[in-house]
Amino acid sequence: MKKEMFSHEISVLRNTFRRLLRRHAHTNLTKIIQKTHPADLAVLFRYFTDIEQKTLFGLMIEKEHTAEFLTELDEAILVKMLENEDPGRIATIFHKLGSNDQAEILNHLSEPMTNSILELLQKEEKKEVEEIMGYPEDSAGSMMSTDVFTLHKNTIARDAIQNLQDQKEAEMVFYLYVTDDDDRLVGIISLRDLVTTHPDKTLDNIMTKNVISVQPETDQEEVAKIVSRYNYLAVPVIDLEEHMLGIVTVDDVVDVIREEATEDFLQMAGAGKDREILLKSSWGNARERLPWLFASWVGGVAAVAIIGVFKDMLATTVALAAFIPVIIGMGGNIGTQSSIIIVRGLATGRVDIGNNLKIILKEIKVGLILGVLYGLLLGVFATLKFVNTTPYLGLIVALSILSSMIISTFVGTVAPLLFRKLNIDPAIATGPFVTTSIDILGVTLYFLIASALIPA
Amino acid sequence: MKKEMFSHEISVLRNTFRRLLRRHAHTNLTKIIQKTHPADLAVLFRYFTDIEQKTLFGLMIEKEHTAEFLTELDEAILVKMLENEDPGRIATIFHKLGSNDQAEILNHLSEPMTNSILELLQKEEKKEVEEIMGYPEDSAGSMMSTDVFTLHKNTIARDAIQNLQDQKEAEMVFYLYVTDDDDRLVGIISLRDLVTTHPDKTLDNIMTKNVISVQPETDQEEVAKIVSRYNYLAVPVIDLEEHMLGIVTVDDVVDVIREEATEDFLQMAGAGKDREILLKSSWGNARERLPWLFASWVGGVAAVAIIGVFKDMLATTVALAAFIPVIIGMGGNIGTQSSIIIVRGLATGRVDIGNNLKIILKEIKVGLILGVLYGLLLGVFATLKFVNTTPYLGLIVALSILSSMIISTFVGTVAPLLFRKLNIDPAIATGPFVTTSIDILGVTLYFLIASALIPA
Numbered sequence: 001m002k003k004e005m006f007s008h009e010i011s012v013l014r015n016t017f018r019r020l021l022r023r024h025a026h027t028n029l030t031k032i033i034q035k036t037h038p039a040d041l042a043v044l045f046r047y048f049t050d051i052e053q054k055t056l057f058g059l060m061i062e063k064e065h066t067a068e069f070l071t072e073l074d075e076a077i078l079v080k081m082l083e084n085e086d087p088g089r090i091a092t093i094f095h096k097l098g099s100n101d102q103a104e105i106l107n108h109l110s111e112p113m114t115n116s117i118l119e120l121l122q123k124e125e126k127k128e129v130e131e132i133m134g135y136p137e138d139s140a141g142s143m144m145s146t147d148v149f150t151l152h153k154n155t156i157a158r159d160a161i162q163n164l165q166d167q168k169e170a171e172m173v174f175y176l177y178v179t180d181d182d183d184r185l186v187g188i189i190s191l192r193d194l195v196t197t198h199p200d201k202t203l204d205n206i207m208t209k210n211v212i213s214v215q216p217e218t219d220q221e222e223v224a225k226i227v228s229r230y231n232y233l234a235v236p237v238i239d240l241e242e243h244m245l246g247i248v249t250v251d252d253v254v255d256v257i258r259e260e261a262t263e264d265f266l267q268m269a270g271a272g273k274d275r276e277i278l279l280k281s282s283w284g285n286a287r288e289r290l291p292w293l294f295a296s297w298v299g300g301v302a303a304v305a306i307i308g309v310f311k312d313m314l315a316t317t318v319a320l321a322a323f324i325p326v327i328i329g330m331g332g333n334i335g336t337q338s339s340i341i342i343v344r345g346l347a348t349g350r351v352d353i354g355n356n357l358k359i360i361l362k363e364i365k366v367g368l369i370l371g372v373l374y375g376l377l378l379g380v381f382a383t384l385k386f387v388n389t390t391p392y393l394g395l396i397v398a399l400s401i402l403s404s405m406i407i408s409t410f411v412g413t414v415a416p417l418l419f420r421k422l423n424i425d426p427a428i429a430t431g432p433f434v435t436t437s438i439d440i441l442g443v444t445l446y447f448l449i450a451s452a453l454i455p456a
Numbered sequence: 457m458k459k460e461m462f463s464h465e466i467s468v469l470r471n472t473f474r475r476l477l478r479r480h481a482h483t484n485l486t487k488i489i490q491k492t493h494p495a496d497l498a499v500l501f502r503y504f505t506d507i508e509q510k511t512l513f514g515l516m517i518e519k520e521h522t523a524e525f526l527t528e529l530d531e532a533i534l535v536k537m538l539e540n541e542d543p544g545r546i547a548t549i550f551h552k553l554g555s556n557d558q559a560e561i562l563n564h565l566s567e568p569m570t571n572s573i574l575e576l577l578q579k580e581e582k583k584e585v586e587e588i589m590g591y592p593e594d595s596a597g598s599m600m601s602t603d604v605f606t607l608h609k610n611t612i613a614r615d616a617i618q619n620l621q622d623q624k625e626a627e628m629v630f631y632l633y634v635t636d637d638d639d640r641l642v643g644i645i646s647l648r649d650l651v652t653t654h655p656d657k658t659l660d661n662i663m664t665k666n667v668i669s670v671q672p673e674t675d676q677e678e679v680a681k682i683v684s685r686y687n688y689l690a691v692p693v694i695d696l697e698e699h700m701l702g703i704v705t706v707d708d709v710v711d712v713i714r715e716e717a718t719e720d721f722l723q724m725a726g727a728g729k730d731r732e733i734l735l736k737s738s739w740g741n742a743r744e745r746l747p748w749l750f751a752s753w754v755g756g757v758a759a760v761a762i763i764g765v766f767k768d769m770l771a772t773t774v775a776l777a778a779f780i781p782v783i784i785g786m787g788g789n790i791g792t793q794s795s796i797i798i799v800r801g802l803a804t805g806r807v808d809i810g811n812n813l814k815i816i817l818k819e820i821k822v823g824l825i826l827g828v829l830y831g832l833l834l835g836v837f838a839t840l841k842f843v844n845t846t847p848y849l850g851l852i853v854a855l856s857i858l859s860s861m862i863i864s865t866f867v868g869t870v871a872p873l874l875f876r877k878l879n880i881d882p883a884i885a886t887g888p889f890v891t892t893s894i895d896i897l898g899v900t901l902y903f904l905i906a907s908a909l910i911p912a
Contacts, residue, residue: 010808011810014810037686039685039686039687040685043685043805046806046811047810047811072685161651164651164652165651165652191647195617195620195621195651196620196621227710228707228710228711228714229495229496229499229528230493230495231495231707231710232707233689233706233707250689250706250707250710251684251687251688251689251706253710254683254684254687254706254709254710254713255684257710257713257714257717258684258713258717258804261713261714261717261718261720261721261800262717262800262803262804264717264721265717265720265721265796265799265800266796266797266800268796269789269792269793269796269797270789270793271793271796271797275800275804276806277797278797278801278806278807278815279806282818282821282822282825283825285818285822286822286825286826289790289793289822289826290826290829292789292793293786293789293790293826293830296782296785296786296789297782297786297830297833297834299781299782299785300779300781300782300783300785300786300834301782301834301837303778303781303782304778304779304781304782304837304838304841307777307778307781308775308778308841311774311775311778314774314777315771315774318767318770318771318774318777319764319767320777321763321770321776321777321780322759322760322763322764322767323756323760324777324780324781325755325756325759325760325763325780325781325784325895325899326752326753326755326756326757326759326760327756328781328784328785329752329755329756329784329891329895330749330752330753330756332788333725333726333748333749333752333891334745334749336725337725337726337727337745337748340721340722340724340725340727341722341725341727341733341734343721344717344718344721344722344731345734347718348714348718348731349499350502350732350734350735351734352466354467354470354503355502355503359734362738362741365738366738366741366742366745369738369739369742370742370745370746370749373746374749374753377753378753378756378757381757381760382760385760385764435785435789439781439785443781
């Protein structure tokens with residue numbers, strides 16, 4: 001009886017593999033490969049060198065186990081390994097995969113490699129894969145499984161069960177899809193309802209007629225929302241004539257939800273959207289992160305220019321400089337909080353059309369509450385510390401914190417909502433935009449307030 | 457045929473409900489409630505006032521539909537609504553729920569309310585709920601469904617199917633669980649394998665023996681990792697004697713993955729961990745966000761103290777002040793990127809024991825690459841702008857950016873790894889800790905470098 005594959009067990013397996021690799025114990029390696037779950041193998045591959053990966057992949061048999069392993073592998077490793085492999089071998093392994101998995105892998109490979117593999121597939125197979133590759137990336141069409149099981153609504157339950165038993169193709173059957181004379185999807189039956197019903201009943205008497213479906217162009221995030229909201233195991237994908245093209249299954253949706261969350265995180269940090277950033281070289285990694293840092297560099301240069309305008313005031317009141325970090329820090333942090341709350345709210349459906357104004361006002365009120373609190377705290381501190389040198393400093397600092405926190409909640413809330421409306425991913429736009437604009441606004445406000453209150 | 461329930465359709469439904477509510481059209485409301493999917497109803501409730509919610513809930517019939525609606529409802533709304541409801545009515549609705557859903561709801565209610573409801577449940581039901589409530593929050597035990605379907609390994613396939621057909625309780629049957637003479641879990645069979653096998657075969661000839669299971673105390677995040685890694689529809693929960701206690705199903709795991717991601721986001725922003733923060737009042741919202749802002753306030757006060765030490769140097773070289781925002785900004789941003797990459801890597805299993813050192817070195821190298829690039833960029837800018845006033849400024853700024861970016865990647869990477877090792881949630885600890893310490897380190901480094909290079 002196997003327990004959870006905890007990190008500890010992965011370490012143990014990794015060491016066993018390493019030992020056998022050092023000894024070139026290929027027979028033992030072949031055995032242990034077959035005994036290891038494909039998903040675990042994919043995790044282990046992260047720890048092996050290029051040469052070790054090549055050796056191990058060479059020892060794998062062209063069967064389901066290896067096919068499943070490929071679907072679980074990180075993209076970066078997959079590409080590196082397959083680009084140097086014999087296309088004939090890849091095509092053999094491909095026979096064990098569904099068209100959606102085939103398309104997913106081919107999408108990552110170079111064009112010559114993709115074409116070589118496609119030429120080696122059977123005509124029918126090739127057509128299906130090319131069709132799926134034609135759908136937009138991250139759409140329902142690109143992730144659907146085309147092995148679906150439909151039956152006419154006049155079929156009786158007994159025949160349906162018989163039919164199901166002869167069905168060897170469809171991998172994960174959760175529901176029976178029921179069609180009418182024009183082959184349109186008209187209903188859905190769970191396996192359980194089918195098995196527990198009277199065998200002479202026709203399907204249209206047992207089926208649920210209210211089928212929620214998606215189109216092949218529907219974004220995967222929308223599909224994930226539907227599956228998670230309605231607790232479905234699969235969603236049918238239909239064309240405009242309501243013919244079934246395929247199904248998207250919950251196991252793929254689980255991956256989408258995890259990946260989308262990770263991408264949102266990375267994008268909000270301006271670290272690109274490549275979930276495999278950890279597998280990249282430092283150079284590749286730096287390149288992903290360069291653009292946002294450039295935005296923050298531009299913001300910094302702008303701040304230099306703004307502060308430059310007030311240099312005479314700074315020269316007479318040096319203490320002003322000491323509060324620059326806290327003013328932009330408090331603003332930046334509360335603004336980031338607002339953005340993150342809104343970006344996640346948009347992703348999970350809690351922020352939606354119709355409640356935007358209410359949410360904006362609420363966030364500004366939060367900025368007001370916390371701005372008054374921290375403005376007072378910092379104002380009192382500034383007064384006590386600098387009362388002899390600059391009598392107005394406490395008031396300047398308090399007002400600056402208050403106004404910067406209110407404006408930051410506003411910018412942090414409105415930016416993602418606005419980007420969403422402009423059809424720009426709120427996660428990618430929010431991070432760089434919000435922090436940079438808050439830096440600039442915070443510094444400007446601070447020095448304007450200071451110049452208004454400090455007698456020239 | 458119903459298409460996706462897009463935001464637009466939710467708006468339409470919301471307006472229909474509002475119109476009927478204004479007219480007190482209770483018969484129509486009852487009808488439309490029953491026609492609306494419980495999950496959609498739960499979303500709609502976010503837009504209704506307390507009184508509207510009370511009216512609508514009063515119109516609901518004590519059947520499955522209402523029970524499912526309660527499980528989908530946001531916690532804040534659920535508690536508000538049920539605390540003022542007749543315990544008898546709640547108990548009637550509860551009969552339609554599994555023990556895990558009952559326990560989940562009761563965990564949120566006040567003690568007197570919980571006790572009143574528990575007293576009204578049947579003895580058997582009450583015992584089961586109390587057992588589940590005894591498991592730690594967010595554990596496999598607290599989310600498992602106890603209606604499981606096990607059969608002895610010597611059963612033949614035909615009898616197993618017969619048995620399955622008589623089974624009315626178990627809600628979502630994906631797998632048959634097979635037990636031995638001591639009632640221990642020894643194997644698992646998918647419904648499909650069962651239906652497509654020869655009817656006279658015994659279960660131990662068809663079952664997969666390598667069952668991955670969890671214990672009731674296993675954290676829900678670990679359960680989610682297993683389900684998503686191995687593409688399972690359900691994971692069995694077993695006790696130390698390997699007896700089955702229940703199963704955790706994929707639909708609950710989907711919710712966990714979404715919720716954990718949202719919580720990680722909020723915690724990294726120091727905005728608490730309450731996913732329903734948008735439903736809170738501004739005061740409640742501000743209270744959640746206060747602690748991190750306090751950390752950043754403390755960091756700001758520390759920066760004031762540090763800069764205060766160098767006030768004489770600042771007075772002679774005012775231009776130094778202008779670069780404070782960009783130095784802490786670049787450091788803070790690259791450090792946040794590192795933290796987010798590591799926190800997500802820990803959540804998705806890409807960062808694990810055994811590759812920590814490699815990851816830290818790689819991140820430092822990223823800091824070095826980007827530090828050299830932006831150090832040069834800003835150094836040249838500073839030199840050009842201030843060459844007449846402060847000849848060394850370019851060099852000071854360049855070196856400060858470089859060192860602050862290297863140190864920031866180091867702190868941003870090590871902090872979450874360290875917190876994880878200390879069993880502190882890396883997400884909650886990383887946000888405040890990383891930004892505050894980088895603020896302080898950045899300012900200190902900057903002024904130390906400046907005082908070393910500027911002739912006194």
